[in-house]
Amino acid sequence: MAPFDLTEYTDTELEELLREVFNETNRRQQVAQGPAQVDQAIKDYQAALGRVDGGEWVQPGSAVDAYPEGATVTHQGATWTSTVAANVWEPGVAGWREAxxxxxxxxxxxxxxxxxxxxxxxxxxxxxxxxxxxxxxxxxxxxxxxxxxxxxxx
Missing domain, CATH: 2.10.10.20 (Carbohydrate-binding module superfamily 5/12)
Known part of the structure; x- marks a missing residue:
C-alpha cells in the first residue's frame, strides 16, 4: 500500500477517515472474537439446561443447544469428544471421536x-x-x- 499525504485532507475528511478506521478495526475484532463468544454462549446455555461435560448425549434441537468443540458425552456405552463447534450430530455418525x-x-x-x-x-x-x-x-x-x-x- 502506497503512503499518502495526510496534510492534503481537510479536518472533516480526517475525522471521517478516523471513523472509518475505527469502524473497520471494531468490525475485525468482532469477527475475530465471534466464534469464541458463540462457543461460550453455547456452553453457558448447556450449563443452564443442566448438561454437564461427560453426561449422556441428548439430541440438540438447534445450534443453540448444540455441543461445542471439545465437549464430551457418553452415548451407547462409550465416551465421545466433539471434534467440531455447534455439533448437532449423533456420536458415531459424524463430528465425534470416541475417547x-x-x-x-x-x-x-x-x-x-x-x-x-x-x-x-x-x-x-x-x-x-x-x-x-x-x-x-x-x-x-x-x-x-x-x-x-x-x-x-x-
Missing part, C-alpha cells in the same frame, strides 16, 4: 465421515493392535491404506 479406552490406549480407528471428524495431526488411534499417531491434518485414511499419514507410536 481413549479405560486402559489408556487410544480408541480404535474408525472411518471418518468427512472433514468434520477427520483425524488431525497428533491424534492417536489403535489399529490392528498397534498405536498410531496422525502426522497430517484432515487424515481420513487408515494406517494401512496411507502409511505416510501415520507414525507408529512406540
Amino acid at each position: 481413549a479406552v479405560q486402559d489408556g490406549a487410544p480408541a480404535t480407528w474408525v472411518q471418518p465421515s468427512g472433514g468434520a471428524d477427520a483425524y488431525k495431526t497428533g491424534d492417536q488411534v489403535t489399529f490392528d493392535g498397534e498405536v498410531y499417531q496422525s502426522v497430517i491434518d484432515g487424515n481420513v485414511w487408515d494406517p494401512a491404506a496411507y502409511p505416510d499419514g501415520w507414525e507408529k507410536v512406540a
